[in-house]
Amino acid sequence: MLGEILENVRERSPLIQNITNYVTANDCANITLACGASPTMSDGEEEAEEMGRLCDGLNINMGTLHPRSVKAMLLAGKSAAGFGRPIVLDPVGAGASTYRRETAEELLREIPFTAIRGNISEIKTISGGRSSSKGVDADAADAVTEENLEKTIALARDFSGRTGAVIAISGAVDIVTDTKNTYIIRNGHPVMAKITGCGCMLSSLTAAYLAANPDRKLEAVAAAVITMGLCGEKAYEKMAEENSGNAGCRNHLIDEVYKLTGRELERGAKYELR
Numbered sequence: 106m107l108g109e110i111l112e113n114v115r116e117r118s119p120l121i122q123n124i125t126n127y128v129t130a131n132d133c134a135n136i137t138l139a140c141g142a143s144p145t146m147s148d149g150e151e152e153a154e155e156m157g158r159l160c161d162g163l164n165i166n167m168g169t170l171h172p173r174s175v176k177a178m179l180l181a182g183k184s185a186a187g188f189g190r191p192i193v194l195d196p197v198g199a200g201a202s203t204y205r206r207e208t209a210e211e212l213l214r215e216i217p218f219t220a221i222r223g224n225i226s227e228i229k230t231i232s233g234g235r236s237s238s239k240g241v242d243a244d245a246a247d248a249v250t251e252e253n254l255e256k257t258i259a260l261a262r263d264f265s266g267r268t269g270a271v272i273a274i275s276g277a278v279d280i281v282t283d284t285k286n287t288y289i290i291r292n293g294h295p296v297m298a299k300i301t302g303c304g305c306m307l308s309s310l311t312a313a314y315l316a317a318n319p320d321r322k323l324e325a326v327a328a329a330v331i332t333m334g335l336c337g338e339k340a341y342e343k344m345a346e347e348n349s350g351n352a353g354c355r356n357h358l359i360d361e362v363y364k365l366t367g368r369e370l371e372r373g374a375k376y377e378l379r
């Protein structure tokens with residue numbers, strides 16, 4: 106039951122270490138607290154190994170990459186893997202520069218990720234070596250449509266087979282898959298593409314849900330994606346009621362995660378499981 110996944114996060118309150126970007130770090134910390142987990146946000150290489158051991162789950166986000174943070178990612182990732190912690194990769198803007206693409210390749214070689222969550226352009230780039238994007242956003246030409254849905258699922262499944270990770274492709278339609286089963290999720294609202302950090306926050310949630318549900322990896326990632334989409338829908342309703350803009354919506358989004366119950370998650374989930 107997907108609701109149980111969220112309830113386990115609240116009950117177990119896992120510690121989630123985020124090596125992330127300076128744009129959305131605060132939102133990632135707040136959404137981690139909102140779902141019931143505990144965040145740390147530190148990117149110093151001096152403490153990366155210890156943090157990898159201390160945490161219950163690790164989230165590696167490439168949003169504002171530099172050589173020092175990459176060192177910390179590698180140290181923390183290897184340490185967390187050694188202690189069996191789930192590790193999430195958010196390959197932000199992987200197709201935007203050679204440095205990002207090569208770093209993603211290095212991280213994938215060195216760290217056994219439990220889940221990889223990105224927008225369609227990012228996942229296409231790191232799964233096929235192709236390089237395109239609109240910076241940190243998905244390229245509109247890559248959008249997942251009803252016409253290319255099957256092909257996109259096949260790409261994600263193949264990538265899951267090669268990495269051993271659950272693959273989550275986010276967007277208007279979200280795909281969450283391992284090599285056997287696939288969730289096609291239709292929660293969410295277009296306004297979410299106007300709030301920087303929706304993807305980053307989703308990756309932090311994903312690490313928290315995995316850490317509290319280590320034996321239910323696919324369901325944990327799907328529940329995190331549904332949480333984000335459903336809370337985005339609820340936040341949009343609040344934003345429309347008060348006639349606010351994207352900043353107000355961002356605050357409502359975090360509040361809605363804080364208030365969400367397992368039962369509401371199940372009632373509001375819009376997905377097909379194959």
Ligand SMILES: Nc1ncnc2c1ncn2[C@@H]1O[C@H](COP(=O)(O)OP(=O)(O)O)[C@@H](O)[C@H]1O
Nearest residue numbers: 224275276277293294295297298303304333334
């Ligand atoms: N057009 C859309 N319709 C519904 N939900 C969306 C849309 N665009 C993004 N989302 C949601 O926003 C969140 C972040 O996804 P996305 O924008 O793809 O990530 P990123 O910010 O990393 O590019 C996900 O929960 C996704 O479902």
Ligand SMILES: Cc1ncsc1CCOP(=O)(O)O
Nearest residue numbers: 126128168301302303304305
């Ligand atoms: C705008 C920006 N630039 C570097 S990281 C970042 C945030 C990206 O966040 P998200 O991928 O969640 O929209």
Ligand SMILES: [Mg+2]
Nearest residue numbers: 197241304305
């Ligand atoms: Mg992103």
